[in-house]
Amino acid sequence: xxxxxxxxxxxxxxxxxxxxxxxxxxxxxxxxxxxxxxxxxxxxxxxxxxxxxxxxxxxxxxxxxxxxxxxxxxxxxxxxxxxxxxxxxxxxxxxxxxxxxxxxxxxxxxxxxxxxxxxxxxxxxxxxxxxxxxxxxxxxxxxxxxxxxxxxxxxxxxxxxxxxxxxxxxxxxxxxxxxxxxxxxxxxxxxxxxxxxxxxxxxxxxxxxxxxxxxxxxxxxx
Numbered sequence: 548x549x550x551x552x553x554x555x556x557x558x559x560x561x562x563x564x565x566x567x568x569x570x571x572x573x574x575x576x577x578x579x580x581x582x583x584x585x586x587x588x589x590x591x592x593x594x595x596x597x598x599x600x601x602x603x604x605x606x607x608x609x610x611x612x613x614x615x616x617x618x619x620x621x622x623x624x625x626x627x628x629x630x631x632x633x634x635x636x637x638x639x640x641x642x643x644x645x646x647x648x649x650x651x652x653x654x655x656x657x658x659x660x661x662x663x664x665x666x667x668x669x670x671x672x673x674x675x676x677x678x679x680x681x682x683x684x685x686x687x688x689x690x691x692x693x694x695x696x697x698x699x700x701x702x703x704x705x706x707x708x709x710x711x712x713x714x715x716x717x718x719x720x721x722x723x724x725x726x727x728x729x730x731x732x733x734x735x736x737x738x739x740x741x742x743x744x745x746x747x748x749x750x751x752x753x754x755x756x757x758x759x760x761x762x763x764x765x766x767x768x769x
Contacts, residue, residue, distance in 0.1 A: 552595075560575075560595065560596075563584070563585075574612050574613065574615075642761065642764070648705065649696075649712075650753050650756045652693075652696055653700075654749040655701070656700045657747050659700060664698070667695050667698070668692070668696065668741060668744070671691070671695055675737070678730075690713040696744065728762045733762075736755070736762060
């Protein structure tokens with residue numbers, strides 16, 4: 548079945564969900580009702596529903612029905628990973644995406660940090676100082692650091708988008724064989740970001756995060 552048909556049905560289902568103000572956990576109408584309401588065949592509807600389920604937006608329970616899921620980063624990463632390839636162009640696009648998401652999250656964290664919510668970030672830096680093995684080759688450790696910043700920022704939507712870009716980043720980094728920046732360099736870059744957040748300096752937080760995200764460009768001929 549053509550992708551345009553599936554996409555069209557998916558858009559109609561999304562409109563239905565929005566129009567009815569449905570929430571995660573709500574049950575959608577039956578296949579029979581949906582196919583009649585949307586004006587599509589049962590086979591076309593099933594194909595579209597399977598696709599939407601693969602995106603992480605629906606939970607199709609045999610004998611029970613179709614339920615709306617709480618959107619997660621998988622709803623973003625699955626479609627992208629299906630069509631992207633492990634090349635440097637994709638990595639560059641991810642760097643651009645992270646410069647939009649992680650940079651603004653850092654600024655929000657600087658604005659909203661306090662003595663309590665900064666503790667996990669402080670503990671992270673204490674554990675990683677002088678510990679080369681703490682920094683994983685696939686970049687998971689540094690994105691863990693940024694995820695902690697996302698928690699301080701306190702925006703669930705941005706955190707979900709951030710997690711999606713991090714999953715894609717680690718996947719593409721591994722595919723093209725891009726090694727992580729030296730642990731000492733990562734630590735020093737993390738400290739610059741941390742100090743800006745502690746000092747509630749949004750401008751410095753943005754600048755430090757941009758410098759950190761662009762680190763692979765300084766260590767790889769791209």
